[in-house]
Amino acid sequence: MSNSAKPAAPNEPIVTHIYTADPSAHVFEGKLYIYPSHDIDHDGPTNDNGDQYAMEDYHVLSLDDVNAPCVDHGEALHIRDVPWASKQMWAPDAAFKNDTYYLYFPARDKDGVFRIGVASGTSPAGPFKAEENYIPGSYSIDPAVYVDEDNRAYMYFGGLWGGQLEKWQTGEFKPDVTEGPDASAPAIGPLVAEMSDDMLTFKSAPAEISIVDEDGNPIVAGDEDRRYFEGPWMHKYKGLYYLSYSTGTTHKLVYAVSENPQGPFVYKGTILTPVLGWTTHHSIVEFQDKWYLFYHDASLSGGVDHKRSVKFTELHYNEDGTIRTIDPYPEK
Numbered sequence: 332m333s334n335s336a337k338p339a340a341p342n343e344p345i346v347t348h349i350y351t352a353d354p355s356a357h358v359f360e361g362k363l364y365i366y367p368s369h370d371i372d373h374d375g376p377t378n379d380n381g382d383q384y385a386m387e388d389y390h391v392l393s394l395d396d397v398n399a400p401c402v403d404h405g406e407a408l409h410i411r412d413v414p415w416a417s418k419q420m421w422a423p424d425a426a427f428k429n430d431t432y433y434l435y436f437p438a439r440d441k442d443g444v445f446r447i448g449v450a451s452g453t454s455p456a457g458p459f460k461a462e463e464n465y466i467p468g469s470y471s472i473d474p475a476v477y478v479d480e481d482n483r484a485y486m487y488f489g490g491l492w493g494g495q496l497e498k499w500q501t502g503e504f505k506p507d508v509t510e511g512p513d514a515s516a517p518a519i520g521p522l523v524a525e526m527s528d529d530m531l532t533f534k535s536a537p538a539e540i541s542i543v544d545e546d547g548n549p550i551v552a553g554d555e556d557r558r559y560f561e562g563p564w565m566h567k568y569k570g571l572y573y574l575s576y577s578t579g580t581t582h583k584l585v586y587a588v589s590e591n592p593q594g595p596f597v598y599k600g601t602i603l604t605p606v607l608g609w610t611t612h613h614s615i616v617e618f619q620d621k622w623y624l625f626y627h628d629a630s631l632s633g634g635v636d637h638k639r640s641v642k643f644t645e646l647h648y649n650e651d652g653t654i655r656t657i658d659p660y661p662e663k
């Protein structure tokens with residue numbers, strides 16, 4: 332367990348001794364726990380398939396409060412201890428139910444197909460023990476698990492390009508498919524599956540989420556400012572479900588709102604304008620009566636895309652429930 336010497340501060344890396352990305356923040360046991368990817372060096376190719384994101388393990392971070400030094404609780408799960416996985420432990424999330432903490436994570440299986448696995452433990456800081464197999468029926472990347480007020484839990488997931496969603500358009504994995512729908516056709520949406528009560532399997536087959544504009548028309552594939560790319564997150568504010576995500580090629584974090592956790596969701600606007608680095612990925616959490624956006628950028632590494640750092644900033648709602656757009660680099 333190591334402590335960052337410096338207190339955490341808005342818009343600054345919360346740790347600097349390792350590279351971290353894709354933060355999923357939760358309040359567990361009165362503290363903020365952050366479940367990030369652990370970015371590392373790699374000597375392979377850099378490409379649109381994301382081969383440069385060669386992560387092998389997860390560290391859990393925590394903050395007693397947003398002005399406290401960030402604690403690194405050390406390695407919580409390593410790929411060597413995941414029987415079904417071969418490489419690339421990408422963006423994880425965690426959930427608490429049944430007096431158990433669950434870590435959800437994507438990785439490629441032995442055939443190179445991205446799947447989503449689960450590991451469990453008794454502490455939010457880990458360690459976590461992985462299940463023998465990935466979650467049956469899971470595919471693609473970026474799980475975000477939301478436990479609703481009625482105790483039903485849902486996993487949101489999926490990513491284009493390296494996340495392989497295009498290859499699943501027929502419902503089966505087609506390794507050679509790289510193209511999505513025509514620009515004027517509805518975009519590929521993220522997926523949602525309700526979790527079974529033991530949180531280890533899906534209760535129902537994953538269903539594609541529909542994201543529509545204010546007139547009810549589906550957001551189309553060519554609308555790269557608004558269509559889903561990767562990195563879903565779910566939170567609830569004043570009784571409404573907020574689905575937020577990255578637009579990938581246009582590098583924004585945006586959101587859509589619904590009265591139902593499974594949608595359809597109505598597109599609303601931008602949460603975060605582009606950060607330094609290609610990817611943008613986030614979570615939204617309420618802590619000590621304020622709302623926070625956790626995100627990452629590549630400023631600490633001087634812009635190296637696969638060496639990112641987790642940051643946070645306060646998030647504000649307008650009276651009508653819309654989210655105020657955040658500039659990741661505000662003037663000081």
Ligand code: FUB
Nearest residue numbers: 384421422561562610612
């Ligand atoms: O960190 C690897 C991948 O990059 C994540 O799974 C995506 O969301 C993007 O941040």
